[in-house]
Each structure stands twice: as structure tokens, then as C-alpha cells.
Amino acid sequence: MNSAIIETKTDKIFKAINYTFLLLAMVIVLYPLIYIISASVSDPSAVNSGEMWLLPKGFTLAGYELIFQNDLIWKGYLNTIFYTVLGTSINLLFTLPAAYALSRKDLVGRNIFMGIFVFTMFFGGGLIPSYLLIKSLGLIDTIWAMVLPNAVAVWNLIVARVFFQVTIPKELEEAAEIDGCTNMKLFIKVILPLSTPIIAVMALFYGVGHWNGYFNALIYLSDKELYPLQLVLREILVLQSMTADMAGGAISGSVAEAQNSKAELAQIIKYGVMIVSTLPIIIVYPFLQRYFVKGVMIGSVKG
Amino acid sequence: MHDSKVTANRNQGLLDVEICSNSTSQLEAKKNAGKKKVKKILRNWELYLFLLPTLTYFIIFHYIPMYGVQIAFKDFIPSTGIWGSEWVGFKHFVQFFESYYFWDLIKNTLGISIYELLVGFPLPIILALAINEAKDGLFKRSVQTITYAPHFISVVVMAGMIIAFLSPATGVINHLIVALGFEPIPFMSDPAWFKSVYVLSGVWQGTGWGTIIYLAALAGVDQQQHEAAIVDGASRLQRIWHINIPSLVPTMIILLILNVGSILSVSFEKILLLQNPLNMDSSNVIATFVYKAGLLDAQYSFAAAVGLFNSVISAILLVLVNQIAKKKSETSLW
Numbered sequence: 001m002n003s004a005i006i007e008t009k010t011d012k013i014f015k016a017i018n019y020t021f022l023l024l025a026m027v028i029v030l031y032p033l034i035y036i037i038s039a040s041v042s043d044p045s046a047v048n049s050g051e052m053w054l055l056p057k058g059f060t061l062a063g064y065e066l067i068f069q070n071d072l073i074w075k076g077y078l079n080t081i082f083y084t085v086l087g088t089s090i091n092l093l094f095t096l097p098a099a100y101a102l103s104r105k106d107l108v109g110r111n112i113f114m115g116i117f118v119f120t121m122f123f124g125g126g127l128i129p130s131y132l133l134i135k136s137l138g139l140i141d142t143i144w145a146m147v148l149p150n151a152v153a154v155w156n157l158i159v160a161r162v163f164f165q166v167t168i169p170k171e172l173e174e175a176a177e178i179d180g181c182t183n184m185k186l187f188i189k190v191i192l193p194l195s196t197p198i199i200a201v202m203a204l205f206y207g208v209g210h211w212n213g214y215f216n217a218l219i220y221l222s223d224k225e226l227y228p229l230q231l232v233l234r235e236i237l238v239l240q241s242m243t244a245d246m247a248g249g250a251i252s253g254s255v256a257e258a259q260n261s262k263a264e265l266a267q268i269i270k271y272g273v274m275i276v277s278t279l280p281i282i283i284v285y286p287f288l289q290r291y292f293v294k295g296v297m298i299g300s301v302k303g
Numbered sequence: 304m305h306d307s308k309v310t311a312n313r314n315q316g317l318l319d320v321e322i323c324s325n326s327t328s329q330l331e332a333k334k335n336a337g338k339k340k341v342k343k344i345l346r347n348w349e350l351y352l353f354l355l356p357t358l359t360y361f362i363i364f365h366y367i368p369m370y371g372v373q374i375a376f377k378d379f380i381p382s383t384g385i386w387g388s389e390w391v392g393f394k395h396f397v398q399f400f401e402s403y404y405f406w407d408l409i410k411n412t413l414g415i416s417i418y419e420l421l422v423g424f425p426l427p428i429i430l431a432l433a434i435n436e437a438k439d440g441l442f443k444r445s446v447q448t449i450t451y452a453p454h455f456i457s458v459v460v461m462a463g464m465i466i467a468f469l470s471p472a473t474g475v476i477n478h479l480i481v482a483l484g485f486e487p488i489p490f491m492s493d494p495a496w497f498k499s500v501y502v503l504s505g506v507w508q509g510t511g512w513g514t515i516i517y518l519a520a521l522a523g524v525d526q527q528q529h530e531a532a533i534v535d536g537a538s539r540l541q542r543i544w545h546i547n548i549p550s551l552v553p554t555m556i557i558l559l560i561l562n563v564g565s566i567l568s569v570s571f572e573k574i575l576l577l578q579n580p581l582n583m584d585s586s587n588v589i590a591t592f593v594y595k596a597g598l599l600d601a602q603y604s605f606a607a608a609v610g611l612f613n614s615v616i617s618a619i620l621l622v623l624v625n626q627i628a629k630k631k632s633e634t635s636l637w
Contacts, residue, residue, distance in 0.1 A: 011539045018436050022446050025430060029450050029511065032464065035475060050478030094360060097353035108344050113354060117361055122564065123618050125368030126610030127590075128597040132385075133368050151360045183349035212457035215572050219598055230459045237463025238576050270467060274460050281455045289448060296515045300554070 040064070040271035048267065063272035066265065073273065075225070076232035083228055084210040087147040091206040092199065094152045099160030100187055103168070121154045127219075134220055145220035146228065150213075156205055159299045163198040164191070166298075201295035204288055208281060229277055236273055240266035375608035388604075395608035404587070412588040415574075416566040419502045424562060426506060427513030428551060432543055434514060435521045450511025462576035465504050466491060492581035501577065501586075505570075516558070517551055524550045556634040564621030567613050589613050 034054065039047045043058030051057055067073055102110055124130075130149070139145040168191060176186045192199070214230035221227060275282075285292075344351075375395060377388040399405060430450070437443040456464075468474045469490035477487040490496045524547060532542050571590030578586045589609060597606025621636075629635035 048473035094356045098357035101350040101353040120365040125372040128607040129368035129371035233459045297519045300516045
């Protein structure tokens with residue numbers, strides 16, 4: 001009894017430290033997010049001078065107004081929505097049937113196919129040969145360069161395969177075979193309706209990837225009409241800020257002036273565009289968090 | 304741990320019985336095996352149709368570039384194509400090894416990766432252990448929801464945040480530094496700060512998400528072990544040390560192998576965004592160098608050679624670490 005009391009004392013101290021640690025972790029993650037939200041609706045001069053540090057100061061929606069008037073951002077937004085919808089549809093159309101086929105134990109050669117796919121996780125031709133391939137296929141400056149090079153992610157293929165293996169009972173396939181049901185019918189009429197969780201997980205993983213990706217666009221697109229949101233953001237958040245920070249007021253001349261006025265615009269809208277561009281994910285995230293987590297966990301079974 | 308092995312063996316036994324009862328004699332089965340295989344393939348032809356798009360994708364977008372990597376050994380001229388270009392052997396590799404920036408690139412790449420590994424690898428484990436100790440409820444769920452969230456911020460927005468927050472004149476972090484009575488720090492233009500900026504912002508973004516896989520492993524820990532330990536008078540810290548941490552070891556090893564395998568392929572999408580002429584001394588890594596030499600300067604063969612060097616070293620490292628892990632711990636990728 002005596003020792004139990006001593007134990008609870010050290011346990012109490014441990015508990016206190018643990019909760020403090022978790023609270024601290026939460027604050028560290030949360031603070032920049034709150035800061036961005038506040039800064040996006042504050043007077044830019046209050047933000048830049050440091051007067052605004054937690055709650056909005058000099059409330060204004062001027063930044064958002066400028067964002068909504070900006071054609072580049074609008075066009076980028078529409079392009080990104082289009083790439084995300086088209087890209088994710090292609091991803092699902094490729095990944096789900098293949099993952100189901102690979103989950104079937106009676107598929108002759110499944111290990112060979114799996115080997116072919118998994119090998120690409122660890123070795124690849126690299127950036128330059130990939131670029132030259134896209135170029136020779138004539139995909140440069142087309143929407144296909146945004147969706148085809150990432151049509152299937154090996155990791156997602158594995159996750160979906162594990163899901164089918166674990167959740168689809170073997171008896172179902174045997175019964176279907178006895179009934180003379182073809183694999184195609186079985187997949188569309190029986191398997192897919194049973195697999196809505198994995199369809200959701202896959203759509204989310206791929207969808208977020210398309211929404212957030214910028215590198216394919218950077219190397220394969222030069223036509224500004226096709227720019228996705230992330231490339232437009234790059235110009236506003238990274239390129240303009242860099243020039244503003246480094247050039248400052250030191251350079252004169254009309255080019256620098258134009259650049260400075262662009263940089264000034266960037267100063268006003270930068271926090272707003274961070275919010276606007278992440279908005280769709282912010283909205284769906286709390287509702288779909290469990291699906292994301294589920295996806296990672298299924299992956300870890302085999303990973 | 305032990306329990307699961309026993310059940311696995313039992314299942315194996317059941318499976319054997321099934322296989323035996325299916326065929327009347329082993330010999331006959333062997334004879335028919337070939338025929339059966341063909342039959343199986345024919346019966347499941349639709350499954351191969353299911354695989355076809357994905358297989359085509361991998362051949363075109365992954366294996367053709369692997370074949371195309373031969374331009375690293377040629378003097379590639381776009382107008383003559385891969386076939387028409389002349390073989391030059393290891394010329395581009397030698398040029399890379401002898402260049403004055405070779406060791407800088409290696410040093411920067413390894414420096415960032417190892418820094419990232421040392422800081423970024425243990426933190427998700429510590430956070431997962433801490434979350435696991437919290438009582439189920441609103442607080443625990445809030446910690447998880449909030450710490451997972453930054454994972455979904457795009458690299459571009461992340462880079463924008465870093466640049467905005469660290470700006471010497473207008474950034475919130477420098478405001479704090481000045482308020483504490485110090486000089487503002489030019490984080491983005493001082494090469495000495497680049498690695499820390501890159502790694503610590505990655506920690507902010509990825510630690511929470513990284514806990515998921517460990518929390519899944521912790522959820523699988525047998526509660527009886529904890530009960531027995533409590534009876535024996537073990538404190539919480541002792542139970543974490545002797546029960547929880549050992550249960551995470553297989554996951555840790557797998558992630559460590561993968562991390563070491565990708566030690567040369569730092570997430571260059573972020574580095575590319577954070578790079579500027581002033582911090583180039585420490586931000587120039589192999590991957591960004593390949594991008595610049597190949598796509599901006601159109602030295603295709605040279606850049607492909609540098610990229611190939613990178614992939615080969617990565618693959619060797621992966622196999623090596625996997626082999627060591629297999630020998631020492633019985634946990635490995637394959």
C-alpha cells in the first residue's frame with residue numbers, strides 16, 4: 001500500500017510533465033496558424049511593424065478584396081480544381097482495379113507484378129530522363145503533364161491492396177465463381193460497394209497531392225494560362241517576397257519600381273492567399289481526418 | 304508478441320490441412336499444376352485487364368526513363384535523340400567528381416539529411432509516447448487533430464510562411480528577437496541558418512503526422528503486460544521504457560531503413576523554394592543542382608549523370624542498411 005502511494009506521486013509528476021509537453025506542442029503548432037488568420041484580416045502596417053502578434057489589429061478585408069479581383073489567382077484556382085478532379089479520377093481508375101487484382105491470391109504472377117511496381121519506389125531514372133520522356137511524348141504544356149506522370153503511387157497501391165486483402169472475404173469470390181459471375185461484374189457490383197472507406201482514403205490522398213503539388217507544373221508548364229494555384233502562389237509568396245526582402249529600396253529605375261509595387265501587393269495579400277489556397281483542405285480536414293489516419297494505418301500493416 | 308506467433312503458426316497448420324485435402328494425391332497435383340495454372344490465368348483474364356493500365360503506366364513513366372538514363376553515358380543532343388547521340392563513357396561522371404562544387408554538394412546534401420534524421424526521427428516517437436499516455440478525451444483528440452494539420456499545408460505555402468515569418472524587417476520571429484533585445488537575424492540570407500530553417504520547419508510540419516504510425520503500434524500493445532507491470536510496482540516511466548518503447552522498435556527500424564535510403568534525396572521541392580543567391584553556400588544540394596543544370600541550363604547528359612550517381616548511392620545505402628537490420632534485428636524491408 002505504502003509503495004503504491006509513492007508510485008502514484010512520481011506518476012503524478014510524470015503526468016503533469018506529460019500534459020505540459022502536449023500543451024506546448026499544441027501551442028507551437030497552433031500559433032503560426034492563428035497568426036496567419038489574424039494577419040490576413042489586419043492592417044498590413046500593423047502586421048509588418050509587429051504590433052499585431054495574436055489577434056487582428058486594424059481589421060480590414062482589403063487583402064481578400066484584392067485576392068478576389070486578381071485574375072491570376074482565380075484562373076489558378078479553377079485550373080487546380082480541374083487538375084485535382086481529373087487527376088484523382090485517373091488515379092482511382094488505375095489504382096483500384098489493379099490493387100484488387102493484386103489482392104487476389106489466385107492471380108498467377110502477382111508477386112512478379114508487385115515486384116515490378118515496388119522496385120520503382122527505390123530506384124528510378126531520375127528527373128532528366130523523365131523530363132525528356134514527357135517532352136518526347138508531346139505532353140509539355142498540356143493538361144496531361146499534370147495528371148499522367150503521377151497516375152499511380154506505389155504506396156497507395158499497396159495500401160489499397162492490403163485493404164482488399166483484409167476486408168474482402170475469400171468466400172465471396174468463391175461464391176461469385178460458382179454463380180458464374182465474371183470478375184468484372186464481381187468487382188463493380190460487389191467489391192466496390194463494400195470498399196467505400198478505401199475509395200475515400202485513396203481519393204483524399206491523391207486529391208491532396210494534386211491540390212498541393214507544384215513541381216510538375218514548374219517543369220512541364222510554361223503557359224501561364226495552365227498554371228495551377230500553387231505556381232501562382234509561388235510567384236506571390238516566394239518570388240516577390242524574396243525580391244522585396246533582398247532588393248529593398250536600394251534599386252531604383254522603372255523595373256525595380258514595378259517590382260516593388262508588385263512586392264507591395266504581395267505584402268498585402270500574402271497571408272490571405274495562404275488561407276484561400278488551403279481553404280478546401282481546411283474545410284474537409286476535420287470531417288475526414290479519420291480517413292486520412294486510417295490510410296496511414298492500413299499502410300503500416302504491411303509497411 | 305509471443306501470442307501472435309503461436310496463432311500464426313496455427314493458421315499455417317490449418318492452411319496445410321486444407322491444401323492437402325483439396326488434392327487427392329501430391330503426384331497428381333504436380334502433374335496438373337501446369338494445366339491448372341493456365342486454366343487459372345484464362346479464368347482470371349479480367350484481372351489482368353484490371354492490371355493493364357497500371358502496368359502500362361509503370362512501364363512508360365518509370366521503366367522507360369530508367370532505360371533513358373543511358374544518356375548519362377552519352378553526349379545527348381536533342382535533335383539526334385537518345386539513339387543518335389554518341390557514347391562517351393564516364394566522361395560526365397568524371398567531370399562531376401572533379402568539379403570544384405562536388406564536395407560542397409555532398410556536404411550540403413548529407414548535412415541537411417543527417418540533421419533532419421537526428422532531429423526529425425526521434426520527435427514523432429516522443430510525441431506518440433506522450434499522446435499515448437494522455438487519457439482518451441477531448442484534450443487528446445485536440446492534440447492529435449491540431450498536430451496532424453500542418454501536414455496538409457502545401458510546400459509552396461510552407462515556404463511562403465517561412466519567408467514571411469523569418470523576414471528581418473517584418474517577420475514575427477524577428478519581432479520577437481528584437482523585443483528580447485537582440486539584433487534581428489537575416490535567416491534567409493545567412494547560409495549558416497539555412498539547415499536549421501529547413502529542418503525545424505519540417506519538424507513543425509511533420510512531427511504530428513509522423514506519430515500516427517507509432518500510435519497504431521502502441522494501440523497494439525497487450526494491456527495485460529501493463530497490468531502485470533503495475534502489479535509488480537512499475538512506474539509509468541518504467542512501463543514506457545520497458546513495454547511501450549520495445550513495441551515500437553520494428554516500426555522504428557523500418558522507418559530508419561527508409562530514411563537512410565533516402566538520405567541523398569532530400570525533399571528538394573522545399574529547398575528549391577527556399578533557395579536564393581545569398582544562402583546558396585549551404586542550400587545547394589544534389590537534387591536542386593540536377594534541376595538547374597539539366598532543365599535550366601539544358602546540360603541533359605551531365606545532369607542525368609549526377610542524378611544517376613545520386614540514385615545509385617541511395618539504392619546501395621538502402622540495400623546495405625536493410626541487410627544490417629536483417630542481421631541485427633530480424634526486421635527488414637524484404
